[in-house]
Amino acid sequence: MPAYGLVSRKSAEHMASPFPPGFRGLDIDDQDMVRLDADTYGYATSVLKGPLTERQRAGLTRLTAVFDKVLPAIEDQYANKYYAHVRDIAVLAAEVEDLREK
Numbered sequence: 380m381p382a383y384g385l386v387s388r389k390s391a392e393h394m395a396s397p398f399p400p401g402f403r404g405l406d407i408d409d410q411d412m413v414r415l416d417a418d419t420y421g422y423a424t425s426v427l428k429g430p431l432t433e434r435q436r437a438g439l440t441r442l443t444a445v446f447d448k449v450l451p452a453i454e455d456q457y458a459n460k461y462y463a464h465v466r467d468i469a470v471l472a473a474e475v476e477d478l479r480e481k
Contacts, residue, residue, distance in 0.1 A: 399458035
């Protein structure tokens with residue numbers, strides 16, 4: 380499952396990246412940016428451990444939609460790249476979960 384390896388690698392890269400300055404306590408489109416980051420990492424970690432619950436799958440699906448709203452609103456170049464990477468982790472985690480269901 381290639382997506383599984385990508386989730387693992389991208390999650391490790393993510394943990395090595397500094398959180399964007401000025402984004403702690405920041406809400407964009409009613410989304411707490413720290414929480415968005417942490418939730419995505421949490422779902423990705425759960426996917427690597429095994430199948431998600433229905434609730435977790437719904438949360439991961441919600442997160443992928445949230446990125447479509449917040450990414451265009453992030454003007455800071457580093458933060459945009461950081462959150463695009465986080466979005467990629469969420470999308471890959473959803474792919475792993477979809478493949479697991481088949």
